[in-house]
Amino acid sequence: MEYLNREKEQFKKLFETEGINNINDRVKVLEFFLQSKQHITSDELTEIALKNGDSFSKFFVEDTLNLMCKFGFASKNRFDNNGGIKYEHKHLGRHHDHIICVKCQKIVEFNSENIEALKMKAAAANDFYVLQHKMEIYGICSACLKKRPKVISLSMAKAGERLIVKDVIGGVKVKMRILTMGLKIGDEIEIITNYGRGELVIASGYNRLIFGQGTADKIFAEPIT
Ligand SMILES: [Zn+2]
Ligand SMILES: [Zn+2]
Ligand SMILES: [Zn+2]
Incomplete structure (x- = not known):
């Protein structure tokens, strides 16, 4: 008080x-x-x-x-993905950084002496004197990870996540389209952007592929942890 x-x-x-x-x-x-x-x-x-x-x-x-x-x-x-x-x-004199869950938006604060020291080193190595810095780590908290099925549709995957393609549901036309785009079962992919609406961009090897959410709903993949 x-x-x-x-x-x-x-x-x-x-x-x-x-x-x-x-x-x-x-x-x-x-x-x-x-x-x-x-x-x-x-x-x-x-x-x-x-x-x-x-x-x-x-x-x-x-x-x-x-x-x-x-x-x-x-x-x-x-914070990214959070909107507002x-x-x-x-608190004057007390610095902290953040870890943010991209699923439930939970924010955890932390302070690491090692990271603070590394930041000074990195700046000094590039001839900079540090005034301030911000560090945000994005991830999925253990509670959200537990609730998540092993295999998810791409529309559920988050930016930065790496997954293995497991299945494509829907008609022959959808499967053909995905195949001609250069994506097949067993491929390792990375989610580049997914805002939960509009288009979703993934990387497969050196290719970037763009899907609508409808198509992303039909592709199932297993997150690599
Ligand atoms: Zn810091
Ligand atoms: Zn969470
Ligand atoms: Zn904070």
């Missing part, structure tokens, strides 16, 4: 000095933010405020979050 009060006092002081409007409402937004979980969207924060009896416009909440970023109370991240921007508390 002491941390919360200290942040609140600093926030007020800075905002007053800068002549920012609606300070009392902004302090409320800050309070909800500091009490919320890490990595929250502005929509989620607006919702929390509403549940607690404070109705702020989405615009006001987002504007306040952006001010918090500007003054070092929050930082924002747009997520804000998190910025």
